[in-house]
Amino acid sequence: MADESERNEATEIVDGKVETVEVSKHPEATIPETDLSLADIERGRSHPVRWAVYAAAVLVAIIAPYWYGRALAVNDTAWLTMHLDAFTPQGMAFLSWTVTLTAIAMLGVAIVDSGRWIWRILFAIGLAAEQFVAGVALLRLDFWYSTYVVYGESATIANAANLGIIAAGFGVAVFAVIWVGLLVVIRKESPLNVLTRSWASFILFFAIEAAALLVVMFGGLLTTVAA
Known part of the structure; x- marks a missing residue:
């Protein structure tokens, strides 16, 4: 059995009762560190050029046909x-x-x-x-x-x-x-x-x-x- 000091526990409400449950612990970070902010990440996923081309295509689809x-x-x-x-x-x-x-x-x-x-x-x-x-x-x-x-x-x-x-x-x-x-x-x-x-x-x-x-x-x- 693992030593009590090595166990990672948290208090949660389970079925309306307060209980102490075990949770997984990660001694090492699984997500790499980055200097990018959330705004930078979202900006990188936005693809403004692609959306501009698509908007133009929809406009053509409305008018030309x-x-x-x-x-x-x-x-x-x-x-x-x-x-x-x-x-x-x-x-x-x-x-x-x-x-x-x-x-x-x-x-x-x-x-x-x-x-x-x-x-x-x-x-x-x-x-x-x-x-x-x-x-x-x-x-x-x-x-x-x-x-x-x-x-x-x-x-x-x-x-x-x-x-x-x-x-x-x-x-x-x-x-x-x-x-x-x-x-x-x-x-x-x-x-x-x-x-x-x-x-x-x-x-x-x-x-x-x-x-x-x-x-x-x-x-x-x-x-x-x-x-």
Whole structure:
């Protein structure tokens, strides 16, 4: 048995009782000494150039695809209409909803798993795809007027694309309100706190998004904007 003087002990609260427990001791430092401060270390990990390039890429992903899609809609309307007619309104709404949902989901995963750049890259790609669809569909608050001017009787497909994007955005807004409400209402020690876990939040998010899509596809909105 080791001598009492060699034992390293500490007083802790275990199951509501004060007890003396053994803790490991390190006679030699396991972390090398350094003159760097915490601020220096964090500054070294920040990679400002990388973030600046990424911010510029996201900005391009927002502007360029929308501009290109809108240019196609205005300048190559007949060619674009011929290809869009391959979709049903429900199919186009599902496609635009899926593209938008993918971009939003990648952003959420990038926030949760912030150590990996792959999610940020996938978010930028998904954002570019969503913006292209929005440009082709001439997305704006009163999109049904502009789509009718450009596409005429074929505006139904473009309107469906806009409704898919709007449904995904509306689903995000509803999820944000519910999730913040859960954080405020549910106590930390409550069993219901499991609803605020990342996996439960993602399930709730996708459930709300699916409900928003079903409302668009089967709630009569596609017929309303086509009227």
